[in-house]
Amino acid sequence: AQSVTQLGSHVSVSEGALVLLRCNYSSSVPPYLFWYVQYPNQGLQLLLKYTSAATLVKGINGFEAEFKKSETSFHLTKPSAHMSDAAEYFCAVSPAGGTSYGKLTFGQGTILTVHP
């Protein structure tokens, strides 16, 4: 069984400030971990994914995330927020590989607001 907990349904930052979105997971098997972003009226877009290679994963738009097995965490960060980063972000977990790939379990989402 797998689950994802995103701490904070809303996060607000100033433009240029650090973005930190928290994600903790639970998985009975080695996991793949993902961050997706959803803009209004658009489909979910993959930001980055961890698939058991490097624990620090770099994604699009300057985002990165670090897989910490001991903390069961996969927090998303960006050094300097931009207005265009305002969106809803979802953390997701999947069993590693095999036929289960793509059967994602999502967190509840975090809405990121960026203030000028």
Place this chain on the structure above:
Amino acid sequence: DTGVSQNPRHKITKRGQNVTFRCDPISEHNRLYWYRQTLGQGPEFLTYFQNEAQLEKSRLLSDRFSAERPKGSFSTLEIQRTEQGDSAMYLCASTIRGADNEKLFFGSGTQLSVL
């Protein structure tokens, strides 16, 4: 590559009616997934196909829900005898299983409102 297309974008129906949604995946994508997203929640996995074969349907919410992908291209999701609790966004995603840098591409979804 025109992306994953879902139709209709919005569907309003009365309780008890049947509805069908269509998903056109990216051409040559062999895997197709259906998810449901309710307000304030993350997407919830429903079912998926490898070409025309439905590999899992145990997560479909009830026997009122069914999905097909008859020729391994587009897929349909049908809900019979709709209930107000079926109101949600229904998402489709596709991918090429086994491809380098494999990732899911999501459509914009079909928003269902059951009155």
